[in-house]
Amino acid sequence: MTDHTDQVRHRRRPRTRVAAATAALALVAPLAACGSDDTGGTPTINLxxxxxxxxxxxxxxCNAEAQGRYRIVYRTLPREADDQRVQMVRRLAAEDTGMDVLGLDVTWTQEFASANWIREWTGQDRTxxxxxxxxxPLETATxxxxxxxxxxxxxxxxxxxxKDLVDQPPTTFDEMISQAQELKGQGQPYQVLTMGAQYEGLVVLYNTLVASAGGNILSADGKRAEMDEGAVRALEQLQxxxxxxVTSPSxxxxxxxxxxxxxQAGDGAFQLNWPFVYPALQEANPQLAEQxxxxxxxxxDPQTPSKVTVGGYNLAVSSHSRHPEESFEAAxxxxxxxxxxxxxxxxxxxxxxxxxxxDPEMNEAYPMKETILEELRDAATRPLTPAYQNISTVMSAYLSPPAAIRPEQTAGELRxxxxxxxxSKGVLP
Structure with missing residues (x-):
């Protein structure tokens, strides 16, 4: 059994790694700027x-629709979100004019805006x-x-x-746990499968629990750590x-x-995950998919519907673009x-x-569209702050492993x- 001292020491180790990673990124030399097409011909809009x-x-x-006013060129970023962000941060900090329209994870917009790397949408463009x-989604872009x-x-x-194991889907975590434990006692597949590794996925799970409990991680203005009663209740629920x-050993x-x-292998009765799992299951295990x-x-809370954390991508226009008008139109x-x-x-x-x-075409691709819409109409955003990348890193460290959470103590450490x-105002070069 881990004693109190070891528990605190375990939770503080990641902070050293966080600081080291931050310092290392800050020391990386910015990339050389690459100018965009500015030869007087058709403007090139680099996406x-x-x-x-x-x-x-x-x-x-979109290029066909532009009818020669501009030409969009799709520049593919790395697959991993962290690598995407690092490349854009380095080039924008170097005032690279070769970037016009940027695909930003919803957690980056505030950071890029506070650094004056992206332009405000005004007038008719905003409308x-x-x-x-x-x-x-709109809140993540402001x-x-x-x-x-x-x-x-x-x-x-x-x-x-x-559906072959559960008559009615649970509406709360406690109800889901109870159903899974009952299935376990019957020798049936019972596990609740979801993301618990020390990364953004764990932060998303916790953020959803906080919002669902009516809590706040930050103050309303995003400038102060709150970690209120609802945030503590979410820690209790996660632990x-x-x-x-009822969770997977992994x-x-x-x-x-x-x-x-x-x-897909049939190891769980429940899965908490993004909609991408639906088409994958149809292809990999159509027999299971029917169930x-x-x-x-x-x-x-039984009386309060969940508030689920939104993901996704936003399109922004670089402050250093030589063709802002065309870039807004392209976006x-x-x-x-x-x-x-x-x-x-x-x-x-x-x-x-x-x-x-x-649209009727959405019916087949998104048979779960009404549930998605229901969640989106009353969704939760991750803490809206330029420092979100730092916050996410430290939160994932203190929340991991979830079984070791001590709600009041962990809340204080997180605060x-x-x-x-x-x-630190975000990890900027």
């Missing part, structure tokens, strides 16, 4: 975005983006009440459950879940795709209703424009660590 299988088709369609866009990006796609996790005997090391594979249903992510085209539907159906990325969900992270 820097992560790998998306059919995004080139969207780019081609065009806000029209019909769901509130949760900073200090100004719009700095256009939400391209969003995401929320759902509860996936075995109770981790020690209930829970504290689990990430999205291994969780999907475990469920799998979906429901709203379980909450904390609007890339995320318009037609192209959001295309990307949703072909690349599995849920739309941010609510009307797209009404201090998050306060320190806020002071």
């Amino acid at each position: 820097y975005y992560g790998p998306e299988q059919n995004l080139q088709q969207v780019v081609d369609d 065009d983006v806000e029209q019909g866009t769901l509130a949760g 900073y200090e009440d100004k719009l700095y990006a256009a939400p391209k796609n969003t995401n929320v996790q759902l509860l996936w459950y075995r 109770r879940f981790a020690t209930s005997g 829970f504290s090391n689990a990430t999205e795709d291994p969780v999907r594979l475990e469920f 799998v249903g979906w429901a709203r992510f379980p909450g904390v 609007k085209c890339l995320r318009n209703e037609r192209n959001q539907k295309f990307s949703a159906v072909n690349d599995g990325v849920p739309p941010t424009i609510e009307a797209v969900y009404d 201090t660590a998050i306060g320190d992270a806020l002071e």
Whole structure:
């Protein structure tokens, strides 16, 4: 059994690694700037975005629609989000004019806006983006009440459950734990499979529990560590879940795709994961897929529906672009209703424009669309602050492993660590 001293020592080790990683990034020399096409001909709009299988088709369609006013070139960023961010941060800090439209994870918009790396959306451009866009995704694109990006796609996790094992899907974590324990006693598949490794996935799980408990990690203005009663209740819930005997043995090391594979193999009765698991299950195990249903992510209180953390990507225009007017126009085209539907159906990325969900073509690709919409209409965002990357890193360290959480003590440690992270104003070069 680990004593109190060892427990505190275990939780403080990651802070040293966090500080070292921050210092190492700060010492990296910025990349040489690469100028964009400025020869007086057709402006080249360089789109820097992560790998998306059919995004080139969207780019081609927008280029045809532009009729020669500009030409978008899709520059593929690395697959891993951290690598994407590092490349953009280094080049923007070097005032690289070769970047025009940027694909930003929803957690980066505030950081990039506070560093003056991206332009504010104003006037008709802002009106065009806000029209019909769901509130949760739109909130991720704002900073200090100004719009700095256009939400391209969003995401929320759902509860996936075995209809042959569970009559009614649970609405709370405690109910889900109870159902899983009952299945375990019957010798049935029972595990609740979800992400518990020391990374962003664990932070997302905790953030959803905090919001569902009516809590706050930061103050309303995003400038102070709050860690209120709801945040403590979320720690209690996470620790109770981790020690209930219904998680996978790999829970504290689990990430999205291994969780999907475990469920596909028939090892679980429940899975908490993103919608990408649906088409993968249809292809990998169609017999099991017939027995799998979906429901709203379980909450904390029986009387209060869960508030689920949104993911996704936003499109921003670089402050150093030589063609800002064309870049705003290009970004609007890339995320318009037609192209959001295309990307949703072909690349599995849920739309941010609510009307797209009404399109008949969405019925087959997204049979769970009503549940997704239900969550998106009352969604939770991750803490909106320029320092989010620091906060996420320290939170994942103190939350891992979830079974070792001591709610009041961990809340106090997180309050201090998050306060320190806020002071650094984000990991900037």
